[in-house]
Amino acid sequence: MNACDIGRERVHAHLDETPGAALSESLSLHFATCPGCRELYEDLVALRAALRARPRPELPADALEAVWERTVRRPAAGWLDGWRRAATAAVLVTAVSASTLWLLRGSPAPAGPTPAQIALAEAQADLVLSYAARAIQATRTATTHRVVGSKISPAVRGDVPSDSRRR
Amino acid sequence: MRTAHVILAAVAALALVVGPASAAPPEKPAASHAGYVDGAAFRALIDSDKDIVEISLEGPTLRALCNKKDEDVEERELYCQLKAIHAVIGSVRGPAASALTLVQQTDQKLVAAGWQRMTRIKDETSSISVLTHVSGDQIDGLVALIFDSEDKELVFANLAGAIDLNRLGEIGDRFDVPGLDHIPGAR
Numbered sequence: 001m002n003a004c005d006i007g008r009e010r011v012h013a014h015l016d017e018t019p020g021a022a023l024s025e026s027l028s029l030h031f032a033t034c035p036g037c038r039e040l041y042e043d044l045v046a047l048r049a050a051l052r053a054r055p056r057p058e059l060p061a062d063a064l065e066a067v068w069e070r071t072v073r074r075p076a077a078g079w080l081d082g083w084r085r086a087a088t089a090a091v092l093v094t095a096v097s098a099s100t101l102w103l104l105r106g107s108p109a110p111a112g113p114t115p116a117q118i119a120l121a122e123a124q125a126d127l128v129l130s131y132a133a134r135a136i137q138a139t140r141t142a143t144t145h146r147v148v149g150s151k152i153s154p155a156v157r158g159d160v161p162s163d164s165r166r167r
Numbered sequence: 168m169r170t171a172h173v174i175l176a177a178v179a180a181l182a183l184v185v186g187p188a189s190a191a192p193p194e195k196p197a198a199s200h201a202g203y204v205d206g207a208a209f210r211a212l213i214d215s216d217k218d219i220v221e222i223s224l225e226g227p228t229l230r231a232l233c234n235k236k237d238e239d240v241e242e243r244e245l246y247c248q249l250k251a252i253h254a255v256i257g258s259v260r261g262p263a264a265s266a267l268t269l270v271q272q273t274d275q276k277l278v279a280a281g282w283q284r285m286t287r288i289k290d291e292t293s294s295i296s297v298l299t300h301v302s303g304d305q306i307d308g309l310v311a312l313i314f315d316s317e318d319k320e321l322v323f324a325n326l327a328g329a330i331d332l333n334r335l336g337e338i339g340d341r342f343d344v345p346g347l348d349h350i351p352g353a354r
Contacts, residue, residue, distance in 0.1 A: 118231045124222040125232060125246065128254045129338060131324045135297045135311035136336050139286035 007037030015044055197225040197251035202300045202308020202327035204277065206255045209323040212269060214260035225251040242338055249328035256322050263316035270294060270312045270321075277310060292317040299330075306330045 003011065007030055014027060023031075031038035113121065197203055213219050224232075233247035259266040274296045278284055286297040293315045300308030309330050313322035326335075 113228050113231050117228065118235065121224050121228045122232055122235070124220075124254075125224055125229075125252050127220070127256075128222055128252050128324045128326070129245070129335065131254070131256075131313065131322050132297075132309060132311045132326060133335050133338060135286065135295055135313060135324075136332055138288060138295050139297055140336075142286065142288050 003036040003040040004034055007034050008040060011037055011041045011044065015041075015048070019048075197327055200250045200308070200327040201302055202325075202330075203251055204273075204308070204310050204325045204327075206253060206323045206325060208269060208273070209255045209321060212259045212261075212266055212321065213255060213257035216260075217258045220254065220256040222256075223251075223253040225253075241334055245331070245334060245338060248330070249326055251325070251327040254322070254324040256324075257320075259314075259319045259321050263314075263319050266314055266319065266321055267294060267316060270296065270314050273310075273312060273323075274298065282308070282310070299332075306332065309335075 010027055010030065014021075014024070031041065198205070210221065229246055229249055229252065233243055235243060237243055271294075274284065274287065277298045282298040282300050284296065285299050286295060288295045293313070295314075296310075296312040298310045298312075299306045307327070307329055309324075309326045309332075311322065311324040313324075314320070
């Protein structure tokens with residue numbers, strides 16, 4: 001048999017809020033008309049009595065002390081010990097360094113040149129390098145033809161014009 | 168506890184050393200480089216009504232060329248060493264003599280400023296000067312001045328940064344740029 005919804009709430013409220021107290025008059029009247037709620041009440045009273053009747057083993061004193069030591073007392077004694085302190089300091093140092101880095105770098109770096117700009121730059125660079133390379137090549141050619149070819153070689157061969165010979 | 172302190176000290180030292188070090192210092196302007204020569208005077212001589220090629224590559228653009236995934240490793244290495252590439256190429260306005268004078272004056276000014284003249288070739292219609300700037304044992308600047316008085320074509324080219332002349336010559340041979348054959352001695 002099932003208890004009604006309202007009666008179930010009143011039964012639980014009575015057992016939780018006034019344990020061991022006598023039934024109120026209104027609850028007694030409700031039980032008279034609702035056998036399901038009365039049965040629920042009697043079952044819960046029997047259950048509570050059975051649980052309270054079970055033996056209670058004594059907790060060893062040192063076990064209680066050990067629990068206190070590991071839970072309540074330890075955090076209060078050293079929340080900033082060891083690794084925790086090292087980790088906190090490391091985080092602080094890293095944060096300070098990152099801030100310094102950010103300040104030194106200033107605004108974010110602008111985006112690099114686009115592929116089209118790179119291609120154009122490469123063509124322009126090739127042109128300038130070409131001119132520079134040709135100028136260097138001209139130096140070599142001039143050295144070979146004009147100096148070695150027309151002046152030094154004739155001198156070595158003894159072909160120096162008579163009018164330029166030292167008298 | 169001791170281990171924790173050691174780790175803490177290591178993290179702190181690393182953060183303090185690596186942090187500021189990894190913050191790249193602001194890049195110096197290319198114009199402050201010893202091998203940089205301003206080509207503004209040549210730009211003023213160029214006839215604006217005709218074709219002008221004005222090139223100025225430095226900073227991020229040169230780095231992009233340096234980092235380009237390219238088969239030509241030698242060319243990339245050359246770009247990686249350079250701080251600036253700039254040039255003015257075009258036809259001069261007015262008499263050719265004034266351009267030739269400016270070329271000669273620039274040549275003399277650079278020599279007076281410690282640049283070394285590598286080449287000065289002059290024939291009936293053309294002149295070519297190559298000057299280099301040397302710091303220690305390293306060439307760190309190159310200026311090429313080419314002028315053809317017949318068609319009044321002027322080339323001012325400046326490379327600033329470490330330059331390997333042999334490599335530059337080798338790379339230059341590979342480029343096939345039309346119109347360069349008229350450079351005296353370059354045939």
